[in-house]
Amino acid sequence: MKTTLLITATAMSAAAFAPVLASDYPNRPIEIIVPAPAGGGTDNVARMLNQYLEQELGQAAAVLNVAGGGGAIGVNQLARSRADGYTLLSTWNSPITTVPHMQRVQYSYETLTPITSTSQSAYTLCVSPDFPADNAEELLTELQANPGRYTYGNDGVGGTMRLAAERIFDAFDITARPIPFGGAGETLQNFLGGHVDIYGGSITPVLPYVEDGQAKCLLVTSADDNDALPQASGLAALGHAELETVLWRMMLGPEGMDEARAEVIADAVARAVKHPEFQAFLADQGETLNLVRGEALRERLQQEAQAIGETLEGLGLKQH
Amino acid sequence: MFESLLNALPVALQLGSLVSLVVGTLVGILIGALPGLNPVMAIALMLPLTYGFDPVIALGLVAGIYNGSMYGGSIPAILLNIPGTPAAIATTFDGYPMTRKGQGGLALKTACWSSAIGGIVSALALMTLAPMLAKVTLAFGPSEYFWVAVFGLVSIAVLVGKEASKGMLSALLGVIIGLVGVDAISGAERYTFGTLYLVGGFELLIVLIGLYAIPPVLEMAEKPNASYFNADSFRVSAGDGGFGLIRRYWPTWARSSLTGVCVGILPGAGGNLAALLSYNEAKRRASDPDSFGTGNPVGVAAAESGNSADNASAMIPSLTLGIPGNLIAALVLGALMIHGLQPGPQLFTRSPDVVFGFMWQLLLTAMLLLLLGGMIATRLFAQILRMPTALLVPTTLVLMAIGIYTVNGNVVDLYVMLAFGMLGYLLNRLAFPLAPVVLGVLLGPMAEQNLRLSMLIYQNDWTVLFSRPISLGIVALLTAVLFSQAWRAWRSQQHS
Numbered sequence: 001m002k003t004t005l006l007i008t009a010t011a012m013s014a015a016a017f018a019p020v021l022a023s024d025y026p027n028r029p030i031e032i033i034v035p036a037p038a039g040g041g042t043d044n045v046a047r048m049l050n051q052y053l054e055q056e057l058g059q060a061a062a063v064l065n066v067a068g069g070g071g072a073i074g075v076n077q078l079a080r081s082r083a084d085g086y087t088l089l090s091t092w093n094s095p096i097t098t099v100p101h102m103q104r105v106q107y108s109y110e111t112l113t114p115i116t117s118t119s120q121s122a123y124t125l126c127v128s129p130d131f132p133a134d135n136a137e138e139l140l141t142e143l144q145a146n147p148g149r150y151t152y153g154n155d156g157v158g159g160t161m162r163l164a165a166e167r168i169f170d171a172f173d174i175t176a177r178p179i180p181f182g183g184a185g186e187t188l189q190n191f192l193g194g195h196v197d198i199y200g201g202s203i204t205p206v207l208p209y210v211e212d213g214q215a216k217c218l219l220v221t222s223a224d225d226n227d228a229l230p231q232a233s234g235l236a237a238l239g240h241a242e243l244e245t246v247l248w249r250m251m252l253g254p255e256g257m258d259e260a261r262a263e264v265i266a267d268a269v270a271r272a273v274k275h276p277e278f279q280a281f282l283a284d285q286g287e288t289l290n291l292v293r294g295e296a297l298r299e300r301l302q303q304e305a306q307a308i309g310e311t312l313e314g315l316g317l318k319q320h
Numbered sequence: 321m322f323e324s325l326l327n328a329l330p331v332a333l334q335l336g337s338l339v340s341l342v343v344g345t346l347v348g349i350l351i352g353a354l355p356g357l358n359p360v361m362a363i364a365l366m367l368p369l370t371y372g373f374d375p376v377i378a379l380g381l382v383a384g385i386y387n388g389s390m391y392g393g394s395i396p397a398i399l400l401n402i403p404g405t406p407a408a409i410a411t412t413f414d415g416y417p418m419t420r421k422g423q424g425g426l427a428l429k430t431a432c433w434s435s436a437i438g439g440i441v442s443a444l445a446l447m448t449l450a451p452m453l454a455k456v457t458l459a460f461g462p463s464e465y466f467w468v469a470v471f472g473l474v475s476i477a478v479l480v481g482k483e484a485s486k487g488m489l490s491a492l493l494g495v496i497i498g499l500v501g502v503d504a505i506s507g508a509e510r511y512t513f514g515t516l517y518l519v520g521g522f523e524l525l526i527v528l529i530g531l532y533a534i535p536p537v538l539e540m541a542e543k544p545n546a547s548y549f550n551a552d553s554f555r556v557s558a559g560d561g562g563f564g565l566i567r568r569y570w571p572t573w574a575r576s577s578l579t580g581v582c583v584g585i586l587p588g589a590g591g592n593l594a595a596l597l598s599y600n601e602a603k604r605r606a607s608d609p610d611s612f613g614t615g616n617p618v619g620v621a622a623a624e625s626g627n628s629a630d631n632a633s634a635m636i637p638s639l640t641l642g643i644p645g646n647l648i649a650a651l652v653l654g655a656l657m658i659h660g661l662q663p664g665p666q667l668f669t670r671s672p673d674v675v676f677g678f679m680w681q682l683l684l685t686a687m688l689l690l691l692l693g694g695m696i697a698t699r700l701f702a703q704i705l706r707m708p709t710a711l712l713v714p715t716t717l718v719l720m721a722i723g724i725y726t727v728n729g730n731v732v733d734l735y736v737m738l739a740f741g742m743l744g745y746l747l748n749r750l751a752f753p754l755a756p757v758v759l760g761v762l763l764g765p766m767a768e769q770n771l772r773l774s775m776l777i778y779q780n781d782w783t784v785l786f787s788r789p790i791s792l793g794i795v796a797l798l799t800a801v802l803f804s805q806a807w808r809a810w811r812s813q814q815h816s
Contacts, residue, residue: 019690037647047368047417066729069518070498070502076403078517102507103519151777157507179776180505185650189587189643195777204657205642208664284657 007097011146024259029060031087032251035095037067037076037153041285042203045249046090048281049118052272052286057265062168063090068157071095072105079107083254085261087116092249094160097305101312102158102319109305113253114297116266116271120248121287122222123161125152126191126199126215128208136233139218140172152198153187156180160318161200164245167311171240191215202247203228222246228286248290250297259294266293324668325447327539328676329814331376331580332684341681344384349697351385352392354403355533355716356723358525359389360647367655375659375674376681382655383681384688386648390591390628391435395701398405398427398620400716401536405590406528407627410599413480414612421615425702432693433547433565434573436620439629439686441577442584442714446632448678453633454640460586462773463785466758467794468586469767472593473759473800479600481753482613484805485808490752494760497522504765517732526724526737527761533720534741535748541713563651568657569621572602573648580629585636587645587716588766591627596755598626604804632682637793639667 032050036042047063054061059169066074075095081087089124091114096109100206125139133139143150154162157180169176176198181187184201191199191206192214199206199215207228211213218227225234235243251269253262272278273289283290331337350752351362363385370378391404402707411431418427445453460468477491478484501521510520511583576598583594602622603612612619634645635652642663644650653663661671668675704712724737745756772787785791 041654043364044658047568048371048658051368053369064729068728068730070518073516073520073728077729092406103502103509104516106516121772156504157502177776179773181773182504185587189458189637189641190461192641196460204662206663208662208666212665280660281658284662286661 006167025085025258025264026057026059027033028086029062030057030085032061032063032088033074033078033087034065035061035078035089035091037065042090042249043091045119045282045285045287046208048270049090049272049279052275052278053268056271057267060258069103070099072099072103075112076106077253078252079112081254083113083257085253085257085265087254088230088265089252090249091252092160092247093301093304094158094247096250096252096301098158098160098163098308098312100305100311100320102317104320109298109301111255113257113262114154114261114267114294114301115251115253115262116293117248117250117281117290117297117300118269119282119287120222120290121166121203121204121285122220122226122234122246123221124199124203124206124221124226124229126163126210126216126217126276127197128191128194128218129213131197131216133218134216135231136219136238140174140191140238143169143174143176144172144187148177151177151179152200153179153181153190153196154200155187160245161202163311165200166307167243167245167307168219168235168240170311170314171243204284204288207286243309249287252286262294293304321719323815324672325676325679328673329680330672331570331677332380334614335733337376337380337681338678338684339655340380341685341688342692343667344381344386344581344699345388345685346384346690347381347535347725348385348612349392349395349693350388352389352408353395353697353701354719354723355396355402356525356529356720357402357726358649358723359385361726363648363651365808367402367651367658370655371658375656375661376677378655378659379652379678380681380685382648382652383678383685386631387435387439387628387682387689388692390439390631391432391624391689392697393627394431394435394620394624395428396696398431399424399701399704399751402533402716403528405591406524406758407630408533408625409528409592409596409758411627412532413599413623413755414614414616415623417613417615418617418620423617425698426617427620428698428702429694430565430569430617430620431624432689432698434569434576434624434685435628435693436689437573438547438577438580438625439631440683441573441625442581442629443679443683443686445496445581445600446636446682447676450636450640453581453636455790457585457587457637459750459790461788462770462777463788464589464790464794465586466767466770466774466783466785467791467798468589471772471794471798471801472589473756473763473767474798475600476596476759477756478802478805479603480596482751483605484809486752487756488753489766490747491756491760494757495764496760497527498761498764503574504769505776517730522736522761523727524735524761525727526733526760527740529720529724530737530740530759531747531754533716534611535745537713538717538741538745539748540709543709565621569618572618572621573625573674575601575605576626577629580626580631581633584630584633584645587634587649588644589636590634590762591630591757591763592758594630595623595627597758600623600704604801606678607618610806626688632686635678637684638663639678640665642667673797 034046078089133142187201217232220226220232223236223244351357393408394411395409396402396404397411399418477487481487579598580594582695635643637643638649
């Protein structure tokens with residue numbers, strides 16, 4: 001009885017206080033850590049979103065670039081900062097779900113406060129016009145029939161694109177040789193120059209070459225097909241929707257951040273992404289909106305971290 | 321193509337574009353002149369402010385900051401022996417000795433004219449040859465890049481200092497510093513000693529500022545009361561007009577600009593390689609190679625036209641292929657995409673005014689350098705030397721610390737900078753050249769990664785390194801440099 005009373009009292013006081021806490025938050029500028037260098041894709045999207053987020057919150061939000069360690073250095077800094085809701089993280093998925101398998105870090109998806117995911121984009125596999133395949137099934141069959149013959153450029157060891165490809169190759173019993181480049185730009189350069197057989201990377205850089213016939217993109221790593229690449233199939237069409245690995249972006253807070261404050265930010269993000277200018281910007285980057293918040297977001301992180309851990313284990317890359 | 325080029329000229333000449341060019345160039349010179357503040361940062365911070373404007377204005381700012389900072393970097397290099405940007409390393413070799421000899425004004429003027437000429441040649445190459453040069457970019461695969469890195473590293477190690485063996489040891493030290501961090505091919509940690517900080521490796525900018533900027537500050541502090549600079553340094557000698565410079569330096573400018581353009585079309589190589597290779601070539605061709613390093617203005621002319629000629633040509637792979645040649649080119653691509661323009665081969669036909677306008681802007685800002693750099697910045701910055709050493713030393717240190725701290729917001733970077741400062745001081749005292757160290761940090765990993773990438777692609781068949789025509793060409797060049805150096809050394813031994 002006593003316990004029940006206590007719980008009721010706590011619940012009531014929480015219910016009574018939460019709106020108060022939420023209403024005067026934020027009352028001073030917020031710092032948003034971006035664990036990537038200024039000017040990269042993550043930084044561009046974060047700064048663009050930030051413009052509209054500031055309007056919705058009625059407070060200034062300063063972006064602080066803390067690059068290095070594949071994003072781990074910035075996330076470490078967030079994990080160490082005060083959980084008062086005035087230091088937040090705007091990141092892509094790899095520092096949270098991949099990097100902890102490979103390096104020692106001071107955070108985990110289990111402890112960081114999930115706020116909301118924002119947008120996502122798939123990766124694609126493309127081949128040159130004379131490659132003997134014209135759709136996803138033919139591509140996979142050709143790769144199956146020639147184990148170890150073809151090279152595919154990717155975003156490096158532990159890169160999300162490489163993991164996306166390896167998950168698919170594993171399921172279809174394919175051996176292709178990964179060539180770890182620094183990112184999509186370098187991969188594109190080597191693909192167009194004929195130095196590697198398959199382009200593996202984000203969709204936007206390769207799009208112009210699809211239009212003028214220098215590249216055939218046959219597979220995207222999302223479950224759904226992609227409108228920009230009509231020749232490519234999504235994983236659902238191949239009967240393996242569960243293999244989806246995409247690049248996605250989210251906002252997180254330090255451990256123990258007040259839930260009501262996380263809600264305030266998540267609501268503001270949900271309103272900010274409605275601005276048509278932001279939506280047009282996302283479309284140009286080949287990204288689609290994807291808002292998952294709170295515990296559902298933590299669940300998504302957990303599933304992805306587990307799947308990536310298994311893939312890394314299989315590749316012999318898992319260290320932690 | 322030439323019709324669209326001419327059509328875009330009015331776009332680049334409209335008021336908004338001109339204002340953004342002037343503002344950008346001034347900001348660029350200032351950013352370049354302050355060691356530690358870098359143009360990539362400045363552009364990344366300013367671009368979001370221009371999202372609401374016409375893309376032409378955003379690109380005008382970028383063009384201004386880009387070319388302005390390349391010249392700005394030479395100002396502290398000449399006046400204080402501190403390169404403001406990595407690309408200004410080669411400018412310190414002769415620029416600073418000129419200041420010590422009382423020719424600081426002439427050095428700044430030479431740097432300004434050389435930057436402008438290099439920038440103009442590069443912009444013209446971008447305007448006329450871009451599609452052709454883009455094909456060259458694609459022909460370079462990992463094995464070619466391996467040889468480019470080896471060529472850069474070896475030729476600079478051998479040619480830069482007085483003794484080739486010390487240069488080689490310096491380069492080796494740089495390569496070892498470059499090894500620290502996560503290996504990009506296997507993901508294994510190297511020399512991280514269990515610390516998280518070292519996982520990311522040493523950042524080039526921090527190594528550079530530490531090695532180059534701390535020792536001169538320490539040396540200045542060692543003689544606080546000495547009259548450190550010759551009073552004549554403040555004067556820009558009136559007798560030497562621009563046409564005098566043109567008559568004297570045009571062969572150097574032509575060679576260095578060509579070198580800069582060639583290095584520029586290779587993504588990842590960068591302005592400091594261009595400047596050092598240009599400097600080496602000028603030294604190799606000179607009738608008095610021993611005067612290089614003691615205040616020969618030809619050295620400044622070669623370095624500054626070389627690094628500025630890298631600028632516009634580094635935009636060639638970005639604009640024609642959508643592959644960024646350097647971090648600034650990546651920012652330009654980002655800016656274009658924010659304005660709904662898709663980089664790649666269709667950019668030239670779909671939005672010719674923006675692309676060709678940007679080319680004109682790069683040309684105009686190179687010309688603006690003569691006006692803004694020559695008339696305002698040079699006179700203003702020469703006054704720095706009037707500051708008493710007791711003020712100059714701490715001010716410089718604080719500015720560098722702020723610059724480095726803003727890169728990652730990590731205080732450990734400052735300690736690392738100081739540690740490299742001590743190393744630089746030691747190397748200076750032992751007469752080891754510093755430039756090969758910096759180049760080792762940059763080119764060592766580039767050589768290693770590309771060697772391993774080509775071994776992965778060709779399944780450990782090493783003959784691929786010698787069977788491709790471009791690789792063979794670079795190997796031939798490398799052999800020529802080594803033999804001519806050995807020949808020179810042998811000859812001078814015979815004479816003495």
